[in-house]
Amino acid sequence: MNQTVVRGKQTVDDMDERSRNAVQFCHWGYRHASRDQFAVRGVDLTIRQGEHVLLLGASGVGKSTMLEGVAGLLGDQTPSPRHDTAAQDDDTRTDHEANAEDPRAGDELVADADGGITEGAILVHGVPANQAHGDVGLVLQSPEAQVVFQRLGDNVAFGPENMDVPREEIWPRVTEALDAVGMPDAQLDRSVLHLSGGQMQRVALAGALAMRPGIVLLDEPTANLDPDGADQVVQAVRQALRATQATMILVEHQTARWIDMVDRVVVLGSVEQGTDDQHTVVMADGTPEQIFTNPDLDLESLGVWIPPQYRKNEGTGILHVEGEPAYSARTGNGRTLLRAEDLSVGHGGRPIAEHISLDLHAGQITALVGTNGAGKSTLSLTLAGLLEPLAGQVVAGDELAAGARGRWPIDWTSQQLASRVSYVFQNPEHQFACGSVMEEMMLGPVRCGVDEDEARQRATTLLRRFHLERYADANPYTLSGGEKRRLTVAAALAAAPRVLILDEPTFGQDRNTWMQIALLIRSLRADDIAIVVVTHDRALVRALDANVVELVPQDGVKEWERAEEDPAHEIAVSSIRERYEEPKPSSHSPVLASMNPVFRLIAAFVVSLPLLLSLDWVSASVAVLLEFAVLWAAGINPLRAIRSTWPIFIGAPCSALAVLLYGKSGGATWWQWGWIHVTDYSALLALATMLRIVAIGMPAIIAVLGIDATDLADGFSQILHLPDRFVYGGLAGIRLFSVLQDDWASLTASRRSRGLGDDNKFKAFFPQAFALLVLSIRRSTMLATAMQARGFGGSGPRSHARVSRVHARDWMLLVVALAVPVIALCAAWGAGTFAFMGNIQG
Numbered sequence: 025m026n027q028t029v030v031r032g033k034q035t036v037d038d039m040d041e042r043s044r045n046a047v048q049f050c051h052w053g054y055r056h057a058s059r060d061q062f063a064v065r066g067v068d069l070t071i072r073q074g075e076h077v078l079l080l081g082a083s084g085v086g087k088s089t090m091l092e093g094v095a096g097l098l099g100d101q102t103p104s105p106r107h108d109t110a111a112q113d114d115d116t117r118t119d120h121e122a123n124a125e126d127p128r129a130g131d132e133l134v135a136d137a138d139g140g141i142t143e144g145a146i147l148v149h150g151v152p153a154n155q156a157h158g159d160v161g162l163v164l165q166s167p168e169a170q171v172v173f174q175r176l177g178d179n180v181a182f183g184p185e186n187m188d189v190p191r192e193e194i195w196p197r198v199t200e201a202l203d204a205v206g207m208p209d210a211q212l213d214r215s216v217l218h219l220s221g222g223q224m225q226r227v228a229l230a231g232a233l234a235m236r237p238g239i240v241l242l243d244e245p246t247a248n249l250d251p252d253g254a255d256q257v258v259q260a261v262r263q264a265l266r267a268t269q270a271t272m273i274l275v276e277h278q279t280a281r282w283i284d285m286v287d288r289v290v291v292l293g294s295v296e297q298g299t300d301d302q303h304t305v306v307m308a309d310g311t312p313e314q315i316f317t318n319p320d321l322d323l324e325s326l327g328v329w330i331p332p333q334y335r336k337n338e339g340t341g342i343l344h345v346e347g348e349p350a351y352s353a354r355t356g357n358g359r360t361l362l363r364a365e366d367l368s369v370g371h372g373g374r375p376i377a378e379h380i381s382l383d384l385h386a387g388q389i390t391a392l393v394g395t396n397g398a399g400k401s402t403l404s405l406t407l408a409g410l411l412e413p414l415a416g417q418v419v420a421g422d423e424l425a426a427g428a429r430g431r432w433p434i435d436w437t438s439q440q441l442a443s444r445v446s447y448v449f450q451n452p453e454h455q456f457a458c459g460s461v462m463e464e465m466m467l468g469p470v471r472c473g474v475d476e477d478e479a480r481q482r483a484t485t486l487l488r489r490f491h492l493e494r495y496a497d498a499n500p501y502t503l504s505g506g507e508k509r510r511l512t513v514a515a516a517l518a519a520a521p522r523v524l525i526l527d528e529p530t531f532g533q534d535r536n537t538w539m540q541i542a543l544l545i546r547s548l549r550a551d552d553i554a555i556v557v558v559t560h561d562r563a564l565v566r567a568l569d570a571n572v573v574e575l576v577p578q579d580g581v582k583e584w585e586r587a588e589e590d591p592a593h594e595i596a597v598s599s600i601r602e603r604y605e606e607p608k609p610s611s612h613s614p615v616l617a618s619m620n621p622v623f624r625l626i627a628a629f630v631v632s633l634p635l636l637l638s639l640d641w642v643s644a645s646v647a648v649l650l651e652f653a654v655l656w657a658a659g660i661n662p663l664r665a666i667r668s669t670w671p672i673f674i675g676a677p678c679s680a681l682a683v684l685l686y687g688k689s690g691g692a693t694w695w696q697w698g699w700i701h702v703t704d705y706s707a708l709l710a711l712a713t714m715l716r717i718v719a720i721g722m723p724a725i726i727a728v729l730g731i732d733a734t735d736l737a738d739g740f741s742q743i744l745h746l747p748d749r750f751v752y753g754g755l756a757g758i759r760l761f762s763v764l765q766d767d768w769a770s771l772t773a774s775r776r777s778r779g780l781g782d783d784n785k786f787k788a789f790f791p792q793a794f795a796l797l798v799l800s801i802r803r804s805t806m807l808a809t810a811m812q813a814r815g816f817g818g819s820g821p822r823s824h825a826r827v828s829r830v831h832a833r834d835w836m837l838l839v840v841a842l843a844v845p846v847i848a849l850c851a852a853w854g855a856g857t858f859a860f861m862g863n864i865q866g
Contacts, residue, residue, distance in 0.1 A: 046239055046271040047071040047094055048147040053304070054089055054098050057139030058502055063089040065143070066303035069290065073149075073238065076265065076272040076285055078312075081292035082327030083506030083534040086304055087275040091241045094273065095162040095813050096154035099134065099142030149238065157820075158187040161232025161270075162241045162813040165505070165532075166248060167224035168763075169806040170231070172756050172814075173734050176219070177212030179227055181825035183235035186815035194234075194825040201234040202227075204267050205260035221396035222253020226260045231814060233264050239271045240264070246281070247531055250395045250560050258282060277534055278563075283331045289315040293326055327534030341566040345547045349387055353549060354571040356388025360421045361554045362407060362433070362445075362523055368415035369399065369406045375414050376402060377575065377597040384523065386423070386552040389545065391565045394575035399597050400558045401450060401527055403575065407556065408447045408525050409433025410773040420444075424522055438781030443472040446521035447777045450528050450558075452508035453501065453799055454770040457778060457791070461487070461503075461511060462496040468519030471779030479518070486514040490540065501802065506532040513541060517548075519779075524548065525556040530564050542567045610730040612668065615658040615833075621731040622739035623834040627841035628727035632720040634845035640859045641708060643845075643852035644715030650844045651723050665722060668729060672721040680714035712859075719848070723841075733758050739828040748822050756807050764800060771795050 053065035064086035071077050079087045092098050134142045148156035161183070164170055173179050180198045189197065202210045205226040216224060225245055232240060242261065246254035258281045265272055265285065276282055291308040308321050315321065316334035323330060351357050360383050367380040376399040384390060384407070392400045405411040407418055409432075418433055425431045428440045436444075446468070449455045458464040465483030470476060487493045490510040495503060500511060513529050529545070530538050542564055545555055557570060565572060573593045611617040616624060635647055652662050666673055684706055691704025737755040740746045771792050775781050780788065811817070852858040 044073040044149070045070050045147070046073040046075070046149060047273070049090070049093075050145045050147065052090075052093060052144035052146050053142070054093060055141040056089075056502070058499070061302060062141075063504075064093075064304045066305070067144075069306060071271065071273065071288075073271055074269060075288050077274065077288045077290055078279060078282065078286045079273060079275045079290050079292060080279075080323075080326075080328045081307075081534070083277075083532065083537050084504045085292050085294055085327075087292065088243050088504070091162065091243050091273065091275060092809070093146050094148065094153055094239070095160050095241055096148075096152075096156060097162075097809055097812055099136040099138075099140050099154075157815050157818055158183070158235050159237055160239045160241060160813075161235050161237035162810075163225070163229050163232050163243065163245050164806075164810060164813075165244045166806070167221055167228055169803070170228040170810040171216050171224065172752075172807065172811060174215055174217070174732070175212065175734060176210055176214045176216055176227055178734055178825070179216060180230045180234050182811075182816070183231055183814040185823050185825055186818065187235060188821045188823045191823055191825060191827070194823065197234045197236070198230075198825075201230040201264075204233055204264040205230045206256065206263060207260075221249045222256040225249060225253065225257050229257065229260055229264065233268065235815065236268070237270060239273065240268075242272065242274045242276070244276055244532065246276070246278075248396075248528075251562070253396055254281060254560075261285070277329055277532075277538075279329060280331050280333075283312055283333070286312055291315065291321070291323065291326060291328060324535060327536040329535045329538075341563065342569045343542055343546050343567045345543055345550075347550050348546065349549055351387060353387070353389045353546070353569045356385030356549075356554065357552065359386045359423060359552075360384070361386050361424045362421065363419045364407060364416065365419060366416035367406065367413055367418065369402050369411070370414050371402065373414065377595050378415070380416070380595055382407075382573065382593075384554040384556065386522075386554055387549045389549065389555045389557065389568045389570040391568070391570035391572050392556060392558045392575065393560070393565065393572060394597070395577060398575040398577055400575055403595075404525050404527060404556060404558050405447070405773060408445050408523075408777065409436060409441050410447060410777055438776040439471055439473075439779045441781075442468055442519055442521075442777060442779035444521055445523040445525070445777075446516035446519050447773075448512050448516045448524075448526040448529060449770065449774055449777075450531075451770070452505075452512045453802060454767070455512045455515070455774045455778070456500045457775065457780060457795065459499060460497050461492060461500055464500050464511060465515050465518050467780075468515060468778055472519050482518050482520075486518055489544070490514045491537070501798065504532075506534070506537060509533065510537060510541070513544075515778075517544075521553070523554045523556070525558070527558040528560070529557060530559065530561050538564075608730075610732055610735070611726075612664060612730075613655070613659040613726075616660075616727070617730075618833065619837055620739055620743070620828060620830050620834045621736040622743050622828070623830070623837055624727045624731060625736065627837050628724040630838055631723045631727070631841040631844050634842075634849060635716060635720050638849055638852055638858050638860060639709070639712050639716060640852050640857040641712040641715055642855045642857040643848040644712055644719045646851045647719035647844055647848035648715055648722075650847060651719065654840060654844065655723070655726065660726065665726060669722045669725045672718055672725065676714045676717040676721075679717060680710040683713045684710035723844070727841075735826070735828070738824055738826050742824060742828040743830065749817060752811075752816065756811065757804070760800060760803055760807060763803070764796065767799055767803075768792075768796055771799070 047070070049067040049069040052067045053062050055062040067090065079090065081087055089098070132143065136142060146153040148159055153160070171179060172182055177198055180201055181194050184194045184197050198212070202208060207223070207226055207230065216227065219227065229245070246257050249257065261272070262285055274282060274286065289308070289310060289312050290306055292304055293307040294302045294304050296302060307326060308315050308318070316323070316330055349357065362384040364380050364382040368375045368378040369380070370376045380403070392404060394400050402411065406413055409418065412434060419431050420428070420433055424444055428436050428444065430436070433441060433445060456464060458467055462483055465487060466476070466479040469479035469482055484493070487496060490513070492507060492511060492514065495507065500508065503511060509529065509532055513526065516524060516526070529541055533541060545557065546568055548555060557564065557568065559565065571593070573595065575595050575597045577597050609617045610621065635643065652665065655665050656662065684702055685700045694702040694707065696702070733755055737751045740751045741748055775788070775792060849858065
């Protein structure tokens with residue numbers, strides 16, 4: 025396709041006003057580590073200050089890579105002298121005229137510490153992008169990937185802290201940023217875990233705006249959100265841009281919500297230049313009106329969605345394929361493959377929806393819709409036999425259950441399930457189980473009994489159909505987000521299931537790949553497959569003419585609006601309304617809660633470690649009595665102390681029993697049988713062991729129980745002066761650790777869905793543990809990217825929004841903590857029972 029560049033007319037005064045370049049790509053390219061091809065190569069593009077630019081192009085063309093480059097997160101971008109000169113040239117020339125004078129720009133390839141390769145440079149306001157700290161704010165696709173701290177306000181303050189903004193200015197910035205994104209009354213101590221997806225993404229946007237960047241980068245910020253949440257984020261961006269006059273660079277496939285705030289559209293494509301050498305080029309550049317009404321531009325071939333206001337013929341939106349059965353996609357052929365009977369679903373024994381009755385027919389397409397958090401994935405996992413129902417049952421029809429163990433999918437072996445019901449997970453990385461794309465495709469058929477040659481043929485055909493054949497030998501984790509999604513859909517189809525459940529199948533797809541997935545789903549009706557699509561994509565539901573089943577929260581609004589004569593089937597689910605949270609105290613004791621968390625942690629060591637010097641019943645007894653007395657004085661009565669540390673009071677007697685039966689012999693024998701030898705000294709040692717475990721464990725647990733990890737990290741940084749990279753990197757790791765349990769459950773379900781759940785539990789543990797390790801590394805990488813995008817890890821000083829103060833009572837806590845073991849050990853010495861490390865003489 026020939027390049028078409030159209031630009032609006034500008035007067036000299038207009039050019040003077042916008043003469044400052046916000047971003048300049050100088051023949052820039054980047055190849056990720058472990059990849060043979062550049063993600064982006066040869067980009068020449070200039071964006072002026074104050075412009076609102078929409079980057080369009082096919083999935084995998086490198087749009088997200090370009091944003092990461094502007095954010096300074098990729099490679100070595102130090103420009104050559106020629107680039108510096110180009111940046112200062114007369115700004116009345118077009119971008120392409122300026123770059124044409126530097127034909128050698130970007131010829132030098134530079135390797136970075138991560139193993140990636142960079143060519144050319146990116147300049148942000150005239151300086152290399154990786155030196156423009158704080159000038160660029162990046163908002164990523166996934167809201168969860170951008171959460172560093174537990175508390176809402178701390179996440180917004182993180183960027184200004186990394187920029188060394190004075191403490192007195194940080195919280196006004198936080199308030200200003202939250203106001204800009206439409207959350208003026210947000211509770212700063214509120215846990216981000218209790219926010220909806222739309223709210224969490226607005227917090228991420230506020231975190232970027234609090235840095236007061238001149239450039240805001242948005243990488244599909246509404247892709248994971250329901251329509252209401254997406255509208256919230258778009259409105260927040262609109263308000264923020266109006267208030268800050270910042271430059272915006274937006275990557276988004278579905279542009280209808282955004283197009284009225286966009287003043288420039290840049291369409292990207294790739295052209296071959298030599299063998300296996302793809303260069304990224306600007307295929308079109310102009311105003312939305314110029315781009316979307318230009319008859320010479322074949323936008324559809326470039327994978328670009330045309331916004332509704334620019335479409336000439338809307339039509340019904342329903343897709344049709346050859347050989348499609350005559351019966352409706354909403355009803356199917358009437359043969360029930362799977363049925364939910366009085367079903368209740370939920371997690372942890374708590375139902376989110378009850379009394380669900382639903383039939384899935386052969387040839388029917390069912391769309392599960394509803395707001396974020398309504399429970400769509402939970403219901404679909406239960407229908408797929410991957411999650412135990414809380415009540416009721418999911419029953420397979422005779423046709424689906426033939427040859428399986430019983431009628432309930434939850435009771436089937438994983439191989440029986442994989443050949444009948446395939447599930448495409450919302451997070452593609454939960455589904456990966458092999459080291460290459462081809463192996464990933466062949467896994468399902470092989471586990472279902474298909475011979476290897478036929479499995480390879482199926483895999484090759486589907487990879488070609490989904491435009492993934494060139495990645496056959498690549499590791500699935502190295503694909504782009506849209507490519508990973510297509511791979512998981514293709515891998516599920518390879519097993520030839522009778523019921524196919526897809527969780528957000530069109531997420532991250534351009535128009536072409538979206539159309540391929542939609543047409544493929546529609547064509548599966550001819551094979552009498554029952555299809556369930558969990559989605560927020562209204563265009564997909566219309567295209568499939570699907571039967572709509574909506575999960576409606578008791579306190580929420582309906583997401584799906586349909587004509588009165590064709591209402592959606594509704595399922596009531598429990599409330600997900602946001603609520604005010606009382607700040608959670610860091611201890612049941614008001615005295616301990618008022619103390620510095622670092623001193624509380626030190627006190628736990630001070631009170632415990634000296635008691636290791638002697639293993640005798642006198643010192644342990646005195647210590648326990650003193651600890652109960654001190655805790656009671658601090659507001660924790662003995663009963664609450666025991667309840668708060670109950671594992672200690674179970675473990676201590678068990679340990680004492682082992683010492684009693686097999687401990688050190690001495691004195692009179694009480695009882696002997698085989699290896700068991702109970703004597704005076706083993707009984708004395710058992711008593712001392714039990715009491716010492718309580719004396720050491722109880723105060724240590726109570727001292728640290730409830731400490732907020734963020735407050736502790738602030739204390740480590742401000743009081744102990746530990747390196748910020750170590751402290752806050754560890755803090756981010758603690759937050760990631762909290763999601764590992766959910767990841768493990770998802771991996772377990774995924775392996776069962778793919779026919780791997782019947783393996784020996786011991787043998788299956790290690791591959792799954794390795795998958796969890798890979799996933800945790802991936803999550804850590806995404807979080808590190810989000811932290812770096814907020815300016816974390818720079819060489820300059822860092823400020824702190826919260827002050828970690830030390831008072832006289834904190835020092836008094838250490839004195840009391842030291843006094844307990846000193847008094848106890850002195851008592852043992854005076855009583856003659858002091859036994860260094862339990863050295864009782866018989």
